[in-house]
Amino acid sequence: MTVSKRAAKATEESLHRIFTIPEAPDSTLGRIEQEMSQNLAGFLGAHIAAKEMALSEIERDFACSEIPEQPTFVSEHMHHLLNKLVAQSVHTSSPSFIGHMTSALPYFILPLSKLMVGLNQNLVKIETSKAFTPLERQVLGMMHRLVYRDNEAFYQQWMHSANHSLGAFCSGGTVANLTALWVARNNLLKANGDFKGVAREGLYQALKHYQYDGLAILVSSRGHYSLKKSADVLGIGQDSVIAIPTDANNKVDCQLLRAKCQELTEKNIRVLSIVGVAGTTETGNIDPLVEMAEIAQQYQCHFHVDAAWGGATLLSEKHRSLLKGIELADSVTIDAHKQMYVPMGAGLVVFKNPSSVAAIEHHAEYILRKGSKDLGSHTLEGSRPGMAMLVYASLHVISRPGYELLINQSIEKANYFADLIDQHPDFELVTKPELCLLTYRYNPAVVQSLLVSSDKKQQDQINVLLDKLTKFVQKRQRENGKSFVSRTRIEVQKYHGRKTLVFRVVLANPLTSKDILTDILAEQIELAQESRNVLPKLISLAS
Ligand SMILES: *Cc1c(COP(=O)(O)O)cnc(C)c1O
Numbered sequence: 001m002t003v004s005k006r007a008a009k010a011t012e013e014s015l016h017r018i019f020t021i022p023e024a025p026d027s028t029l030g031r032i033e034q035e036m037s038q039n040l041a042g043f044l045g046a047h048i049a050a051k052e053m054a055l056s057e058i059e060r061d062f063a064c065s066e067i068p069e070q071p072t073f074v075s076e077h078m079h080h081l082l083n084k085l086v087a088q089s090v091h092t093s094s095p096s097f098i099g100h101m102t103s104a105l106p107y108f109i110l111p112l113s114k115l116m117v118g119l120n121q122n123l124v125k126i127e128t129s130k131a132f133t134p135l136e137r138q139v140l141g142m143m144h145r146l147v148y149r150d151n152e153a154f155y156q157q158w159m160h161s162a163n164h165s166l167g168a169f170c171s172g173g174t175v176a177n178l179t180a181l182w183v184a185r186n187n188l189l190k191a192n193g194d195f196k197g198v199a200r201e202g203l204y205q206a207l208k209h210y211q212y213d214g215l216a217i218l219v220s221s222r223g224h225y226s227l228k229k230s231a232d233v234l235g236i237g238q239d240s241v242i243a244i245p246t247d248a249n250n251k252v253d254c255q256l257l258r259a260k261c262q263e264l265t266e267k268n269i270r271v272l273s274i275v276g277v278a279g280t281t282e283t284g285n286i287d288p289l290v291e292m293a294e295i296a297q298q299y300q301c302h303f304h305v306d307a308a309w310g311g312a313t314l315l316s317e318k319h320r321s322l323l324k325g326i327e328l329a330d331s332v333t334i335d336a337h338k339q340m341y342v343p344m345g346a347g348l349v350v351f352k353n354p355s356s357v358a359a360i361e362h363h364a365e366y367i368l369r370k371g372s373k374d375l376g377s378h379t380l381e382g383s384r385p386g387m388a389m390l391v392y393a394s395l396h397v398i399s400r401p402g403y404e405l406l407i408n409q410s411i412e413k414a415n416y417f418a419d420l421i422d423q424h425p426d427f428e429l430v431t432k433p434e435l436c437l438l439t440y441r442y443n444p445a446v447v448q449s450l451l452v453s454s455d456k457k458q459q460d461q462i463n464v465l466l467d468k469l470t471k472f473v474q475k476r477q478r479e480n481g482k483s484f485v486s487r488t489r490i491e492v493q494k495y496h497g498r499k500t501l502v503f504r505v506v507l508a509n510p511l512t513s514k515d516i517l518t519d520i521l522a523e524q525i526e527l528a529q530e531s532r533n534v535l536p537k538l539i540s541l542a543s
Helices: 012-020 028-038 040-047 055-060 074-086 109-119 132-148 152-158 173-188 198-210 226-233 254-266 289-298 310-315 356-360 388-397 399-423 445-453 456-480 514-529 534-542
Strands: 167-170 215-220 241-244 270-277 302-306 331-335 347-351 427-431 437-442 486-492 498-506
Touching (some): 132 167, 132 310, 132 388, 167 173, 173 215, 241 254, 254 270, 254 289, 310 399, 399 514, 445 534, 456 534
Antiparallel strands (some): 167 347
């Protein structure tokens, strides 16, 4: 151990240095920067440890709650970050990590992000963002046009209008969904006569004024949990998000939806919004949006479409019809950080009517003056980074046809993988891909036959064991560090709606090859054999 180490000191001079002087090219940070810009994938591959370390062990490296009294040299700290943090992070861009919606990034994003961070523009007001504000408005316009296809005159009229907005840019799908429902709530319970509106007087007075016994948000049982968070924050209550069962294809059952609307209306519960899901998080299926829009029309409620994950499909001429009816929605959520290959922190919601956002407008004298074009006057978040620049750049560099290729390829790959699973006697495809997401499980052929000939009780017993096997294989595969699929629990109609554990795969990385998919199945078969007590028990049941 070195005893007399040169120590960093917190002096005015040293602080001045870190604000002004770049790290030398041969310093640790300088070398990292070079390595990353020359070969990001190589850098990540070399520095992220393949073997998984127990979280409890990692926690020991992050155990101290004291803020350091002694500064650290940048290079020294970089070593610490590489060893303790980078090494134990997740290789989200690896082509064999096909379990999550967090995607691989194109190369040009890296220098652009540096530019964005360096400029540190704040979109809350034009004083701190200047050209970034019209840029963000343009991005919202482009995404609005992608969904609603209004004419050129419409966009020229509204895109840069001070008192309107075609949408709101935000950190992700959660805030986008919350913003949509916030707009819906404030428009429904708007000022009326002596009543100053829910935004001013709160929900209690609003319900009293409008004489409703409650509000409800209706979404399929596959709806994203961010809707419950939104209902919670908006004072509507999580229990007022009512889950409507789905059909065998994981799409909302419109007959049940209609019946629920009727039932609630008769109970004097006002349906605030019907939410269609365009690409569910667990199975990737798309709700029947045209029919849902009709029901929303009939009950005079807001129609929101949560296309956080699937919305990018609109960029594909070949597949955009899968989202038919999305243009009937009052608002649509799309995450650019999912299938648009932009780094995290890029979500947005677009509104059909450019005046909708007036319902959530906030003004403050020192900032966000009335009539200004400041984007902060109708976003939930205050200070906000220039992430829209990365969406803007991606739309230009990749372009619509480029995105179409990426999306078509992902869907083709998912269909290829589904066939591979379907044709393999020891795998069971649980949900077919509609977009590039599917679920399946390892289930030996003999056990599959046994399930077919079993009654419900026996089926349940077998499925309990299969759940154990799925969990075992998924965990082992993750721990081995070569590849990753995620797991989720979904109701499977074939098994009487039983919540069944399945592997979940999202095939959005363009570098994921057919060979990788074959290898992932082979690894899962191998791992299944390692389950000492589960697989033998299943096989003995079947023989
Ligand atoms: C991912 C997702 C969300 C939440 O988005 P975040 O960006 O994680 O906040 C909401 N809805 C759906 C359907 C999603 O897939």
